[in-house]
Amino acid sequence: MSFQRYQDLGHHITRIDTAMVRDELAACYLLKGGDDYAIIETGTHHTVPIILELLEQRRIRPEQVKYVIPTHVHLDHAGGAGGLMRALPGATLLIHPRGARHMIDPARLKAGAMAVYGEATFARIYGDVIPVDESRVRIMEDGERLTVGDRELIFYDTPGHAKHHFCVHDPASAGIFTGDTFGISYPALTTEHGPFIFPTTTPVQFDPPALKASINTLLELNPERLYLTHYGMVEHPRPLGERLQGMIDDYVTVAESIAAGLAVDEWQEVLHEAMLAYLSGAALDHGCQLDDDALEAILDMDARLNSQGLTVWLQSRAES
Numbered sequence: 001m002s003f004q005r006y007q008d009l010g011h012h013i014t015r016i017d018t019a020m021v022r023d024e025l026a027a028c029y030l031l032k033g034g035d036d037y038a039i040i041e042t043g044t045h046h047t048v049p050i051i052l053e054l055l056e057q058r059r060i061r062p063e064q065v066k067y068v069i070p071t072h073v074h075l076d077h078a079g080g081a082g083g084l085m086r087a088l089p090g091a092t093l094l095i096h097p098r099g100a101r102h103m104i105d106p107a108r109l110k111a112g113a114m115a116v117y118g119e120a121t122f123a124r125i126y127g128d129v130i131p132v133d134e135s136r137v138r139i140m141e142d143g144e145r146l147t148v149g150d151r152e153l154i155f156y157d158t159p160g161h162a163k164h165h166f167c168v169h170d171p172a173s174a175g176i177f178t179g180d181t182f183g184i185s186y187p188a189l190t191t192e193h194g195p196f197i198f199p200t201t202t203p204v205q206f207d208p209p210a211l212k213a214s215i216n217t218l219l220e221l222n223p224e225r226l227y228l229t230h231y232g233m234v235e236h237p238r239p240l241g242e243r244l245q246g247m248i249d250d251y252v253t254v255a256e257s258i259a260a261g262l263a264v265d266e267w268q269e270v271l272h273e274a275m276l277a278y279l280s281g282a283a284l285d286h287g288c289q290l291d292d293d294a295l296e297a298i299l300d301m302d303a304r305l306n307s308q309g310l311t312v313w314l315q316s317r318a319e320s
């Protein structure tokens with residue numbers, strides 16, 4: 001199917017492409033309950049006008065958006081929160097207890113991303129990160145419920161990818177907005193065997209047992225569909241979850257074998273190559289028809305992020 005900026009997924013949910021880096025890399029979602037709306041994930045600061053354009057197309061007044069809900073404070077999920085909150089005067093920002101201070105004062109988030117990417121790339125990918133007024137921030141604890149018009153959302157603490165991560169259960173669609181907890185599945189890698197899914201271990205809080213437990217938490221809700229940030233809706237979650245559990249074990253095995261044989265300063269580079277080889281191999285096993293260059297173009301950024309996160313995890317384990 002050709003690329004769609006906005007895709008209606010049924011159940012009054014629309015998938016929005018955030019336009020981060022490339023098409024079909026990162027999504028956010030518009031959810032309707034009665035006359036009220038919520039936006040789940042924000043993309044980056046560059047995504048704000050894309051979301052506002054959809055509201056205009058649908059003749060939704062800014063005041064009708066009651067909630068802005070990033071699953072965690074990584075900038076591909078929450079980078080647009082400040083800009084969006086400025087444009088939506090009736091909205092409250094809902095965030096994990098460990099994420100709130102970073103939304104109110106994003107200086108550390110911004111500095112962290114600038115250190116990784118450099119100033120020019122930061123500006124191109126993320127634009128800016130604007131603070132959210134403390135009075136408009138509400139913390140959502142594990143198990144807390146929220147009413148959006150005629151539907152109810154339930155929030156679950158899901159550490160493992162990050163300690164500041166929650167997922168949002170939407171019983172009305174039998175769906176869950178999974179952020180990065182339930183991995184990544186790019187549509188370009190979907191085959192006749194279904195979506196190609198893999199875990200994401202972005203630095204700096206990857207925790208394999210916690211991530212596996214969080215995936216189980218989501219599966220125990222018996223969802224029929226998941227709304228991944230990377231990327232879009234997937235159905236039949238159980239076999240996907242089982243595959244993710246096995247791949248988390250594989251990541252750990254690969255990382256440990258590299259750590260056992262090499263000096264610390266070599267870990268990340270070797271892990272990057274190993275991750276790219278592992279993910280490309282898994283995609284080919286899944287029946288993907290792309291050549292090596294096309295696979296690398298899609299998977300290399302995640303191979304690098306995963307290698308960085310696994311290196312931080314190995315180091316923190318070596319220190320404890």
Ligand SMILES: [Zn+2]
Pocket residue numbers: 074076077179180229230
């Ligand atoms: Zn992400």
